[in-house]
Amino acid sequence: MNAPETKAAVQAPLPLAGIRVMELTHMVMGPSCGLILADLGADVVKVEPVGKGEGREGDPTRYLVSTGAGFFAACNRNKRSVIFDLESEEGRAAAAALAAQADVLIENFRPGALDAKGLGYDQLKAANPRLIYCSLKGFLTGPYEHRTALDEVAQMMSGLAWMTGPVGRPLRAGAPVNDMMGGMFGAMAVMAALRQRDLTGAGQHVQSGLFENAAWLVSTHMLQHAVSGIAPVPMSAGKRAWGVYDIFTSADGISIFIGVVSERQWEIFTKALNEPELLAPEYATNNQRSHARDTLIPLVGRIVAQHSFAEIEALCEKAGLPFARIAQPSDLFDDPHLNAGGMLPVTLRTGNQAKVPGLPMQFDGQRLGLRRDVPTPGEHTDEVLRELGLPPAQP
Numbered sequence: 001m002n003a004p005e006t007k008a009a010v011q012a013p014l015p016l017a018g019i020r021v022m023e024l025t026h027m028v029m030g031p032s033c034g035l036i037l038a039d040l041g042a043d044v045v046k047v048e049p050v051g052k053g054e055g056r057e058g059d060p061t062r063y064l065v066s067t068g069a070g071f072f073a074a075c076n077r078n079k080r081s082v083i084f085d086l087e088s089e090e091g092r093a094a095a096a097a098l099a100a101q102a103d104v105l106i107e108n109f110r111p112g113a114l115d116a117k118g119l120g121y122d123q124l125k126a127a128n129p130r131l132i133y134c135s136l137k138g139f140l141t142g143p144y145e146h147r148t149a150l151d152e153v154a155q156m157m158s159g160l161a162w163m164t165g166p167v168g169r170p171l172r173a174g175a176p177v178n179d180m181m182g183g184m185f186g187a188m189a190v191m192a193a194l195r196q197r198d199l200t201g202a203g204q205h206v207q208s209g210l211f212e213n214a215a216w217l218v219s220t221h222m223l224q225h226a227v228s229g230i231a232p233v234p235m236s237a238g239k240r241a242w243g244v245y246d247i248f249t250s251a252d253g254i255s256i257f258i259g260v261v262s263e264r265q266w267e268i269f270t271k272a273l274n275e276p277e278l279l280a281p282e283y284a285t286n287n288q289r290s291h292a293r294d295t296l297i298p299l300v301g302r303i304v305a306q307h308s309f310a311e312i313e314a315l316c317e318k319a320g321l322p323f324a325r326i327a328q329p330s331d332l333f334d335d336p337h338l339n340a341g342g343m344l345p346v347t348l349r350t351g352n353q354a355k356v357p358g359l360p361m362q363f364d365g366q367r368l369g370l371r372r373d374v375p376t377p378g379e380h381t382d383e384v385l386r387e388l389g390l391p392p393a394q395p
Contacts, residue, residue, distance in 0.1 A: 009369025010362075014041025019194065022047060022095075022102040023079065024119070026061050028151070028176045029136045029210065030108035031075035032183025037104070037190065038078035039359050039368045045102075045384055046076065047095060048377055050085045058083060058377030062349060071176075073346050074356055076374050082385075083378035083393070086117050095119055097388045100127045104190050108136040111146055121205045131203040132193040136186045140209035149210050151178040158214035163221060166236045182213045238297070243289020244269065247326065248301050254309035258300075259322040262286070268319040275303050332357065344370045 019042040023034040031046075038044040051057035058081065062072045082098075085091035096118060099105055105124065107114055114120050121133040138149020155161040155172045165171025186208035193206050221232040233239050238246070244260035260269050263286060270278045277299055282292050289296055304312055309325070316323035332338055333355065343355040359368050382392040 010364075010366045012041075014368075015363075016040040016042040016191075019043070019103045020101065021045065021104040021106060021190075022098050024095075024105065024107040024109065024114065025136070026059050026108065028071055028075060028179035029182045029186075029208075030106055031061070031071075032180045033106050033134065033136055033186035033190070033208070034079060034183075035075045035077065036184060036187035036359065037106075038372075042104070044079040045098060045380070046079045046081050046375070047086075047098070048081055048083050050083055050087075050091075051377070062377070073348050073354070073374050077344065077346055077356075077370060078372050079375060080372065080380035080384065081375035081378055082381040084381075086119075092117055092119070094385065094388065094390055096124070096127070097390060098384065099124045099131065101388065102128070102131060103194070104132045104134060106134040106136065106186065106190070110148065111137070125203060129202060130197060132190055132197065133203065133205045134186050134190050134193075135205065135207045136182060137207060137209050139211045140207055144211065151176045151210060154178045154210040154214040157211055159218050159221065160214050163218065163232065163234050164236075165234060167234050177217075178210050178214050181217070182208050182210050185213060238293060240293065241290060242286060243283065243293060243296050244300055246297050246300075248304040248312075250307060250309040250312055251305055252308050255326040256304070256309060256312055257322075257324045257326065258304070258312075258316060261322065265319075265321055269321060272315050272319050273303055278303075341367050345373075346370075347373050 016037060019037070021034060021037050021042045021044040023030065023044055023046045025031050025034060025046075034044045034046065046059075048058035049060075056063050059072065061068070064071055082094075084094045086095060099119065107119075112120075115123065121131075121135075124133065125131055137145070138153065139145045139147060152161075152172045155164075155178060156170060160178075161170035161172050164173050186206070189206035189208060193204055197203055224232050240246075242259065242261045244258060244266075247255055247257050249255055260266050266283075266286070266289070283289050283296060307315075313323065313325070315321075327335075338357055339355075342358055342360075344358045346354055346356050348354055361368065378393075385392055
């Protein structure tokens with residue numbers, strides 16, 4: 001888990017260089033939006049709250065445990081941190097001054113919370129009509145808009161959890177997919193609004209919603225039902241559009257996913273394995289193989305079990321077949337492909353060094369790099385106050 005050597009990164013100016021973002025967020029959805037903008041070159045100033053004892057200054061997300069322990073380090077590189085006490089007149093004035101000079105403000109507070117502090121969109125746009133104000137919420141406009149949501153709530157409501165878990169046992173996905181994708185759509189809305197501002201000169205209020213994101217994710221299943229007339233069953237039920245699309249076990253006990261998703265791939269697969277049983281008439285076409293999975297999958301399983309993982313991996317790679325060794329998240333620290341340029345070093349709250357995958361994009365063959373490590377609470381408060389022409393924070 002040592003931090004890797006830094007690789008070639010996109011050279012300045014970065015795509016969003018010169019854009020200042022004020023971030024009033026916590027947990028994952030809002031910080032993910034800020035992270036994308038920050039990695040793309042924006043100056044993201046994260047406004048954190050005053051700590052409430054026990055030496056825990058700043059965003060409480062910093063101090064989560066268990067499955068939340070990695071949230072802050074994963075979502076807050078390339079940002080500056082300030083601490084403003086929004087319960088005080090001085091803190092609200094500093095926040096308003098920052099908003100007046102910002103291009104973008106992103107927030108994921110409950111509806112109305114920032115309005116009560118004088119930091120709502122209608123209040124701020126009077127002083128800064130070019131401001132793009134991005135709200136990241138559980139629900140967009142509609143009957144549910146005042147409800148409180150979490151990633152898990154959206155997954156349960158949308159049917160995503162139904163499709164993920166064992167039959168009859170809904171299960172949330174194993175990562176905060178809605179939070180992170182909701183943040184991604186927020187960043188897309190911000191960038192679209194920046195482009196529109198170039199044309200109109202005016203800012204606007206944009207929003208991204210968790211529930212709507214989850215509904216979009218299951219849109220293929222909705223239309224599957226519309227096309228077939230049959231309600232989709234959970235992915236765990238094994239009903240697939242392709243005959244060979246499953247997890248198998250090699251002779252040396254290693255699990256591997258193999259997908260054969262075209263007639264050409266089936267031809268290559270059967271030729272490489274050289275097993276006459278695979279040439280039976282009931283496996284002649286993809287749709288036939290899909291209907292015959294009850295017999296085909298056990299047959300392929302028996303064949304794969306006669307070969308080592310190395311043999312199956314070499315066969316699939318040579319043949320250009322989709323395959324994957326079944327990994328755990330921690331295995332990615334040592335993944336040779338990610339470490340060839342896709343990992344960024346970060347310093348954890350403990351002071352230890354680790355590495356984390358960067359954004360999955362590249363520009364002319366180069367990846368986005370690290371400009372700022374994960375900030376300590378309020379690390380840049382005085383620096384930002386000076387930029388705003390305000391006195392330093394009181395100790």
